[in-house]
Amino acid sequence: MNTIAMNSMQRTLTALGQQEPDRVPLFLLTTLHGSREVGLPIQEYFSRAENVIEGQMRLLRKYRGDCLYPFFYASIETEAWGGDTVFLPDGPPLCGAPVIQRPEDIDSLQPPSVADAAGLGRVLDSIRGLKAKVGDTVPIIGVAISPFSLPVMQMGFDHYIELIYEQPERFERLMQANIDFCVEWSNAQLAAGATAICYFDPVSSTTNIPRELYLKTGQQVAKRAISRIKGPTATHLASGRGLPIIGDIADTGTAVVGVSVLEDLAELKAAANRRVSLLGNLNGIEMRHWTAAQAELEVKRAIAKAGRGGGLLLGDNHGEIPCQVPDEVLLAIGDAVERWGRYPLDWVDDWTDPKPA
Amino acid sequence: MNELITPFRLSLETLDRVQADKLFQQALTQYSPIQAVEKLVVPALEQIGVAWEEGSVALSQVYMSGRFCEELVERVLPPSDPDRKHQPRSAIVVLSDYHMLGKRIVYSVMRASGFELFDYGRMDVDELVQRVLDDRLRVLLISVLMLPSALKVKEVCARLRVAAPGIRIAVGGAPFLFDAQLWQEVGADAMGHSAADAVSLVQRWMEEMQ
Known part of the structure; x- marks a missing residue:
């Protein structure tokens, strides 16, 4: 336990080192809230790095979180591959038509250059701008879609499942192209000032593929990619289940696993066995209609289950909080972390969950 | 028929098309196509759905099982077959x-x-x-x-x-x-x-x- 006040970077690094910092780090992964904060429509907000820098800095101050999250939207990566993005007024931008129309297209697929992709350049400018403002006091979390999960956007989930099962050679060719891209993209973000890379890998979740298939596919791809990424990674399953493979994910060399509300945080903590830290697992969908009292209860429950000994970054379970979640809830979460997240968490032994699962 | 459901379900989950086809054909020796669907395919897919909810089966298995069963059933119950359920619209x-x-x-x-x-x-x-x-x-x-x-x-x-x-x-x-x-x-x-x-x-x- 550390009673000396820490900055966000110290707090996070201490927790990741499986030690107790001054309080549980709060990783509120908000993106679209930034557009509301600066008063711009979503598409316009993401059109300039300066908007995102301003938005993220305002959110950091407002919600008292412990990280900056200059993630724009997932399809900014497929834009680099020639795809397009569909912007909505009230939700995350969506990936347009698949860039791989037929499996045969994979045979001639070449990974794009990060330097040539305007959208990725805006993300890098945002990271540089944020780094200039916070230096080494606040972790800046970059994002890369895993090579194994990117094909959901590149070719559609149904066609991708068929590819995995039925066309192993084309699958391998696609993975090689995606690994090269993911590594270049991740390292560019780290060079721009990102502290770590959130490696989004929902397809690897046991919600989506069985463990035995993960061991032959997603895990091997992760090992090949993460070993070439020149900084720490957090593997995020985007609200999919991961308890049966948490040790397997740790074997990929990642430092953190983003975990689902569908699984018990205490069981996840035990399974992680101090080999990886946990990020999660508040329910971002349900959060939309939480009261302040519910927010406090959910925070207490998560901290009681997994806070002790460090190794917990409290956040939502999906890796992006929906913009429909109101400020009052996010502020209540911050208040609850301040109140109940201070180590040494003496209250935990005497606390009884009023609504146990 | 009940004795076929579990092996049929397992063959679907493991993507063993040959075995699933064999079990479906076995059902067809005893029942009409629509009865085989209702007594074998529907319960097996129901069990797979429950297993997915519980976290013991993955979406990729659900998808491939559904697609394969659709193909199996299509062969014996084409869209124009009067036994197909066209109602309610x-x-x-x-x-x-x-x-x-x-x-x-x-x-x-x-x-x-x-x-x-x-x-x-x-x-x-x-x-x-x-x-x-x-x-x-x-x-x-x-x-x-x-x-x-x-x-x-x-x-x-x-x-x-x-x-x-x-x-x-x-x-x-x-x-x-x-x-x-x-x-x-x-x-x-x-x-x-x-x-x-x-x-x-x-x-x-x-x-x-x-």
Whole structure:
């Protein structure tokens, strides 16, 4: 336990080192809230790095979180591959038509250059701008879609499942192209000032593929990619289940696993066995209609289950909080972390969950 | 027939097409095609759906199982077969977002269970409401992945309650799994936790509508 006040970077690094910092780090992964904060429509907000820098800095101050999250939207990566993005007024931008129309297209697929992709350049400018403002006091979390999960956007989930099962050679060719891209993209973000890379890998979740298939596919791809990424990674399953493979994910060399509300945080903590830290697992969908009292209860429950000994970054379970979640809830979460997240968490032994699962 | 269900289900989960085909053919030696579907395919897909809800089977297995069963059933019950269940007039749609896998799975499982239904693909609210009225639907299945799309179901339900009284609307997809109150909030009649739920819902509504 550390009673000396820490900055966000110290707090996070201490927790990741499986030690107790001054309080549980709060990783509120908000993106679209930034557009509301600066008063711009979503598409316009993401059109300039300066908007995102301003938005993220305002959110950091407002919600008292412990990280900056200059993630724009997932399809900014497929834009680099020639795809397009569909912007909505009230939700995350969506990936347009698949860039791989037929499996045969994979045979001639070449990974794009990060330097040539305007959208990725805006993300890098945002990271540089944020780094200039916070230096080494606040972790800046970059994002890369895993090579194994990117094909959901590149070719559609149904066609991708068929590819995995039925066309192993084309699958391998696609993975090689995606690994090269993911590594270049991740390292560019780290060079721009990102502290770590959130490696989004929902397809690897046991919600989506069985463990035995993960061991032959997603895990091997992760090992090949993460070993070439020149900084720490957090593997995020985007609200999919991961308890049966948490040790397997740790074997990929990642430092953190983003975990689902569908699984018990205490069981996840035990399974992680101090080999990886946990990020999660508040329910971002349900959060939309939480009261302040519910927010406090959910925070207490998560901290009681997994806070002790460090190794917990409290956040939502999906890796992006929906913009429909109101400020009052996010502020209540911050208040609850301040109140109940201070180590040494003496209250935990005497606390009884009023609504146990 | 019960003794075939578990091996059939396991052959589907392990993508053993040869074994699944063999077991289905075995069922056909004892029963008519529609009986084989109802006594073997439907229970096996129901069990797979429950296993997915519990976390012991993955979506990739659900998808491949549904697709394979759809092919098996198509061979013995083509769309024009009188034993196919064309009533109540039903359709499935992805509302607003672009994530098609859930709809594809439900569509396969419905067809593998002997139902015929329209596949509307992806639509926005106005187009969907108009198409439902034009086709005189009695059952609409809506699949979404994103929360904003789930919230748009509310407008679909409100407009169809006025324009097509008596229509039954079921919703499914991730937002509804993570927020147990959401299907009621948007005004749906029911939610499906898995593709197999869609079959039991439509079967129940079919009986109620007769």
